[in-house]
Amino acid sequence: MLRAENLSVGYGNYVVVKGINLEIKEGEILCIIGPNGAGKSTLLKTIASYLEPKEGVVYLNGKKIHDLKPKDLAKEMAVVLTERVNPGNMTGFDIIAIGRYPYTDLFGRLSEKDKKIIVESARAVNAEYLLKKNFFEMSDGERQKIMIARSLAQEPRVLILDEPTSFLDARHKIELTLLLRKLADEKNLAIVVTLHDIELALRIADKMALIKDHKVIAYGYPENIMKRDVVNNLYDLKNANYSEVIGYFELKNNHKIDKKVFVICGGGSGVNALRYLVKNGYKVVVGVLHKNDADYFVAEAMGVEIIAEEAYSRISEEKFKEALKELKTSDVVVYTDFPIGEMNELNVNLVEEAKKLGKKIIYYNGDISVLKEI
Numbered sequence: 001m002l003r004a005e006n007l008s009v010g011y012g013n014y015v016v017v018k019g020i021n022l023e024i025k026e027g028e029i030l031c032i033i034g035p036n037g038a039g040k041s042t043l044l045k046t047i048a049s050y051l052e053p054k055e056g057v058v059y060l061n062g063k064k065i066h067d068l069k070p071k072d073l074a075k076e077m078a079v080v081l082t083e084r085v086n087p088g089n090m091t092g093f094d095i096i097a098i099g100r101y102p103y104t105d106l107f108g109r110l111s112e113k114d115k116k117i118i119v120e121s122a123r124a125v126n127a128e129y130l131l132k133k134n135f136f137e138m139s140d141g142e143r144q145k146i147m148i149a150r151s152l153a154q155e156p157r158v159l160i161l162d163e164p165t166s167f168l169d170a171r172h173k174i175e176l177t178l179l180l181r182k183l184a185d186e187k188n189l190a191i192v193v194t195l196h197d198i199e200l201a202l203r204i205a206d207k208m209a210l211i212k213d214h215k216v217i218a219y220g221y222p223e224n225i226m227k228r229d230v231v232n233n234l235y236d237l238k239n240a241n242y243s244e245v246i247g248y249f250e251l252k253n254n255h256k257i258d259k260k261v262f263v264i265c266g267g268g269s270g271v272n273a274l275r276y277l278v279k280n281g282y283k284v285v286v287g288v289l290h291k292n293d294a295d296y297f298v299a300e301a302m303g304v305e306i307i308a309e310e311a312y313s314r315i316s317e318e319k320f321k322e323a324l325k326e327l328k329t330s331d332v333v334v335y336t337d338f339p340i341g342e343m344n345e346l347n348v349n350l351v352e353e354a355k356k357l358g359k360k361i362i363y364y365n366g367d368i369s370v371l372k373e374i
């Protein structure tokens with residue numbers, strides 16, 4: 001449906017991104033991600049025909065998009081950009097009505113059909129209650145909904161959105177991304193969207209294009225391309241690691257406090273304690289974990305020292321000894337169990353050994369404030 005072939009985009013003599021090859025079909029969402037200034041908006045604007053390509057072609061249903069008349073293009077493609085708009089004294093209905101311009105007469109008169117589509121477009125984004133409200137009296141989330149409703153009123157087959165979740169809180173970000181998924185699924189729209197929230201992008205995108213250093217460094221199924229090395233490199237991460245398991249970042253264990261804390265946990269019970277300790281700069285050791293334990297995945301992304309066993313079987317004598325060695329040199333031992341009150345035998349033994357060693361021991365029961373005693 002929409003295809004970019006050997007596309008280069010930019011301004012004047014400045015080529016921002018080159019050699020872009022992308023394709024998106026009806027009902028699919030393509031998310032474009034990359035660091036600030038990488039050229040995401042420039043690419044979107046070129047795909048939307050606001051900018052001429054430096055090289056290459058964008059095809060919409062086999063036709064060169066830059067050759068289409070604006071009114072014809074508007075029937076096929078709607079665009080929602082980030083710029084905050086100030087439309088003056090207009091209601092939600094008036095703004096959405098602008099989306100009907102490709103279909104109205106010279107005087108912009110709205111037919112009954114137009115009015116019906118305007119109301120339906122508001123309904124599609126759960127914004128019927130905003131039809132009579134003044135745009136300047138709406139919250140950022142409500143305005144964003146109205147802008148999307150306006151684009152839907154165009155009855156497009158392709159929707160282009162630049163950073164639609166900026167200015168939105170967590171709930172509205174999630175709602176908006178889910179709305180995009182719904183529009184792709186139910187209205188069969190092809191959607192191209194730039195997002196800074198990679199965790200949300202991962203969850204709704206059919207395809208992803210990662211832009212950096214003037215090129216598309218990865219393109220394809222998000223589940224295939226969002227690997228640690230690729231994402232760390234995309235954002236030049238130094239103090240954090242991308243974790244494929246959680247689909248987001250963990251801070252690296254850059255200890256600043258000269259205190260070694262041994263964490264005994266398992267099954268995810270230690271995740272928050274580990275985050276607290278790493279955030280506060282302690283030197284952290286964790287174990288003994290299985291290599292498919294939730295605590296292992298988080299600790300691994302943090303670069304925390306882990307005593308772990310390869311297979312999901314009984315922990316070997318050797319690993320236990322390794323843990324004891326670390327216990328001896330630790331200043332504090334934090335232990336937690338999962339489920340609460342059902343700590344496994346190995347961890348019980350480790351806590352017993354810590355007691356024998358006279359270590360300061362803290363039981364973390366879900367309230368992080370107990371760790372302030374360290």
Ligand SMILES: Nc1ncnc2c1ncn2[C@@H]1O[C@H](COP(=O)(O)OP(=O)(O)OP(=O)(O)O)[C@@H](O)[C@H]1O
Nearest residue numbers: 011014016034035036037038039040041042043194
């Ligand atoms: N109108 C313009 N004229 C010249 N250069 C521009 C123009 N708009 C943007 N640029 C430059 O093009 C590059 C890419 O900008 P663009 O806005 O496409 O990046 P982006 O990936 O969308 O960034 P962000 O994540 O910060 O929104 C930047 O170096 C920017 O300074």
